[in-house]
Amino acid sequence: MVYAVGLMSGTSLDGIDAALVDISGKNEQTSVTLIEFLTLPFDKETLKRIRQSLSLEESTVEAICSLNVELGEQFAQAVLAVCEKAAISIEQLAFIGSHGQTLFHIPVKRDHLFPSTLQIGDPAVICERTKTTVVSNFRERDMAVGGQGAPIVPYSEYVLYRSEKSTRILQNIGGIGNLTVIPKAAKQEELIAFDTGPGNVIMNELCLHFFHVEYDKDGNYAKQGRVNEALLEELLAHPYIKKAYPKTTGREEFGKQFTQSLIKRWSLSPVDLIATATMFTAQSIAIAVTPFVQGDTELIIGGGGSYNQTLIAMIKTLLPTVNVMIQEEMGYSSEAKEAIAMAVLANQTIQHGQGNIPSATGAKKSVPLGSITYY
Amino acid sequence: MVYAVGLMSGTSLDGIDAALVDISGKNEQTSVTLIEFLTLPFDKETLKRIRQSLSLEESTVEAICSLNVELGEQFAQAVLAVCEKAAISIEQLAFIGSHGQTLFHIPVKRDHLFPSTLQIGDPAVICERTKTTVVSNFRERDMAVGGQGAPIVPYSEYVLYRSEKSTRILQNIGGIGNLTVIPKAAKQEELIAFDTGPGNVIMNELCLHFFHVEYDKDGNYAKQGRVNEALLEELLAHPYIKKAYPKTTGREEFGKQFTQSLIKRWSLSPVDLIATATMFTAQSIAIAVTPFVQGDTELIIGGGGSYNQTLIAMIKTLLPTVNVMIQEEMGYSSEAKEAIAMAVLANQTIQHGQGNIPSATGAKKSVPLGSITYY
Numbered sequence: 224m225v226y227a228v229g230l231m232s233g234t235s236l237d238g239i240d241a242a243l244v245d246i247s248g249k250n251e252q253t254s255v256t257l258i259e260f261l262t263l264p265f266d267k268e269t270l271k272r273i274r275q276s277l278s279l280e281e282s283t284v285e286a287i288c289s290l291n292v293e294l295g296e297q298f299a300q301a302v303l304a305v306c307e308k309a310a311i312s313i314e315q316l317a318f319i320g321s322h323g324q325t326l327f328h329i330p331v332k333r334d335h336l337f338p339s340t341l342q343i344g345d346p347a348v349i350c351e352r353t354k355t356t357v358v359s360n361f362r363e364r365d366m367a368v369g370g371q372g373a374p375i376v377p378y379s380e381y382v383l384y385r386s387e388k389s390t391r392i393l394q395n396i397g398g399i400g401n402l403t404v405i406p407k408a409a410k411q412e413e414l415i416a417f418d419t420g421p422g423n424v425i426m427n428e429l430c431l432h433f434f435h436v437e438y439d440k441d442g443n444y445a446k447q448g449r450v451n452e453a454l455l456e457e458l459l460a461h462p463y464i465k466k467a468y469p470k471t472t473g474r475e476e477f478g479k480q481f482t483q484s485l486i487k488r489w490s491l492s493p494v495d496l497i498a499t500a501t502m503f504t505a506q507s508i509a510i511a512v513t514p515f516v517q518g519d520t521e522l523i524i525g526g527g528g529s530y531n532q533t534l535i536a537m538i539k540t541l542l543p544t545v546n547v548m549i550q551e552e553m554g555y556s557s558e559a560k561e562a563i564a565m566a567v568l569a570n571q572t573i574q575h576g577q578g579n580i581p582s583a584t585g586a587k588k589s590v591p592l593g594s595i596t597y598y
Numbered sequence: 599m600v601y602a603v604g605l606m607s608g609t610s611l612d613g614i615d616a617a618l619v620d621i622s623g624k625n626e627q628t629s630v631t632l633i634e635f636l637t638l639p640f641d642k643e644t645l646k647r648i649r650q651s652l653s654l655e656e657s658t659v660e661a662i663c664s665l666n667v668e669l670g671e672q673f674a675q676a677v678l679a680v681c682e683k684a685a686i687s688i689e690q691l692a693f694i695g696s697h698g699q700t701l702f703h704i705p706v707k708r709d710h711l712f713p714s715t716l717q718i719g720d721p722a723v724i725c726e727r728t729k730t731t732v733v734s735n736f737r738e739r740d741m742a743v744g745g746q747g748a749p750i751v752p753y754s755e756y757v758l759y760r761s762e763k764s765t766r767i768l769q770n771i772g773g774i775g776n777l778t779v780i781p782k783a784a785k786q787e788e789l790i791a792f793d794t795g796p797g798n799v800i801m802n803e804l805c806l807h808f809f810h811v812e813y814d815k816d817g818n819y820a821k822q823g824r825v826n827e828a829l830l831e832e833l834l835a836h837p838y839i840k841k842a843y844p845k846t847t848g849r850e851e852f853g854k855q856f857t858q859s860l861i862k863r864w865s866l867s868p869v870d871l872i873a874t875a876t877m878f879t880a881q882s883i884a885i886a887v888t889p890f891v892q893g894d895t896e897l898i899i900g901g902g903g904s905y906n907q908t909l910i911a912m913i914k915t916l917l918p919t920v921n922v923m924i925q926e927e928m929g930y931s932s933e934a935k936e937a938i939a940m941a942v943l944a945n946q947t948i949q950h951g952q953g954n955i956p957s958a959t960g961a962k963k964s965v966p967l968g969s970i971t972y973y
Contacts, residue, residue, distance in 0.1 A: 278659070279658055282657070283654050283657050284701050285657075285702055288701070288716035291714055292713065292714040293712050295742075296712075327659045335664075336660070337664045338667065339664050346738075348742045350742070351742040352742075360722070360969075363667075363721075363722035364722035367670075591972060593971075594722075594734070594971040
């Protein structure tokens with residue numbers, strides 16, 4: 224076992240997630256234990272500069288050049304902070320896996336643009352400040368073999384959740400819902416991953432509109448409402464629900480505009496609208512999951528939606544033969560999941576092992592991901 | 599001995615230099631033989647997009663994201679082409695050292711900008727297309743230990759040119775000019791290297807503006823013009839010329855904007871402007887070289903500017919006690935020099951050996967340079 228740190232800095236710009244893990248083995252034999260986790264928020268000035276470099280209008284080559292190093296320094300600080308919190312010295316670290324901050328992603332060719340992805344956060348800076356070898360730029364290699372560079376976490380999910388006894392379906396409920404199916408005793412190429420539809424996005428928009436709160440805490444509003452069957456029927460007729468996978472969706476499809484149109488056309492009480500939206504998410508998940516239920520099947524739910532008790536109760540009712548649980552019930556941390564995945568990918572790369580799942584990204588083959596900056 | 603390819607794509611945007619070498623050993627024991635060399639010109643559309651991404655006004659995060667992959671594809675083609683020319687299969691290659699295309703360079707902190715450098719040309723793409731391990735992003739690590747990230751070739755020059763009998767000053771004239779002083783029987787820490795100022799950049803911008811050609815072939819335009827002493831005086835008063843080394847400059851300082859301002863403010867004939875710019879480059883080199891002339895001293899000139907006969911004649915006149923020659927007169931290939939240096943640096947990194955010269959870059963210590971993308 225060696226200590227390693229995984230770093231993730233997501234598109235939500237909440238800050239830098241750092242997961243300190245104890246890791247050993249390779250491929251299916253990988254074993255990982257989370258030791259410590261923290262999120263280092265970006266300082267305000269840095270956040271302003273990230274937003275600038277994310278913008279088509281405001282980004283410049285100069286700002287991106289500088290931000291690469293600025294973020295490298297902050298990523299290094301997150302590593303130092305998580306080690307300090309765990310009372311582990313950086314000399315004990317074997318390596319760091321750093322996702323980097325995504326500035327842009329072009330999944331498929333359009334016009335004169337090449338399929339490509341841009342993550343920054345200088346690995347040389349992280350390496351020197353932490354005196355530790357860094358693996359970075361995981362997504363580029365998957366795209367170089369025809370993949371979309373996303374999703375990037377399924378390999379780690381495969382390693383951490385694969386079971387000889389049951390089929391495990393990992394359902395993440397963020398703004399959008401997405402799942403990874405790991406059949407019983409699966410080989411890597413048998414994994415299936417796609418977006419299930421809306422996660423919390425419609426519920427959140429309704430909570431913001433009616434109650435000026437960001438989300439339905441514990442599902443309390445939904446609990447007070449009644450599901451309107453006519454509206455639910457309309458929602459379930461959305462073409463995305465019936466579409467065959469692989470498929471991907473976004474806030475463009477189920478976000479503010481979509482929700483505002485519901486509010487205008489359906490004169491229901493706020494809590495009834497929220498209850499119905501909650502059932503829509505539950506149903507869209509149940510519909511996506513059902514074809515994969517075979518023998519012992521566990522549905523493991525993570526992301527913000529896993530704390531919505533009304534939603535979880537609905538899903539349990541809709542899938543009576545499935546063992547539905549949330550990440551924490553399995554002893555895993557939902558918030559640390561992506562940062563842990565970066566340590567798992569780095570562990571593969573250091574040992575010249577593959578890290579992408581072609582059936583999830585569309586890549587032509589399995590490849591090791593990322594570049595290694597040795598200390 | 600193993601085969602390796604070094605790739606260089608300079609600020610002059612002439613194309614991609616690819617040097618196929620036979621290399622063995624490490625540190626002072628490195629032995630390198632050039633097998634084959636070629637320059638793959640950029641296609642016009644790519645060149646347009648590079649220029650766009652070099653520009654503070656026109657660059658966008660989207661264009662940079664895409665160009666990274668577009669250049670990776672072209673760098674890979676240069677590798678395949680040089681191997682084909684030498685009738686060596688890519689399976690025989692041990693590794694590739696790729697400098698990348700520099701988009702921006704911030705040598706020292708200013709305002710809210712971090713010292714940083716940005717080279718693109720996706721190593722994952724090069725790696726997959728050539729089925730070969732790639733070492734890339736050499737400059738970042740030197741900057742992470744306080745260096746200016748430039749010059750990057752001195753380590754290779756030290757290995758290839760060190761002499762027991764004479765002081766050798768290697769002057770490269772690319773877009774920017776840079777030199778390396780290797781005192782007689784020098785130890786590594788006695789090397790001195792810095793950018794001398796503009797190389798061909800101003801001349802090239804003038805040629806493009808007035809004659810729609812990329813450069814002053816053989817110095818023919820400069821030969822027809824007369825040096826304007828008043829303009830030369832203004833140019834030589836540029837603070838960079840008097841600045842103490844270590845120092846580094848770039849197109850930001852002497853590029854398009856700088857040249858456009860000269861054209862606007864000085865109503866001289868095109869050939870007089872080109873002649874004066876040529877003399878400015880010659881003078882800036884002579885001023886930089888003079889303090890190091892001691893006993894037998896050879897000034898060995900390489901880069902595109904070494905073929906500008908008017909420029910070479912000017913330098914010879916300005917340095918009468920120095921044995922001025924061009925790389926070819928020493929039996930080395932001038933045009934291949936920087937590409938060979940990338941293979942030497944990659945050879946070091948693969949073996950965890952250092953690649954920067956702290957006395958040249960100002961770095962606090964010697965470090966291995968670059969990140970490794972293993973095939």
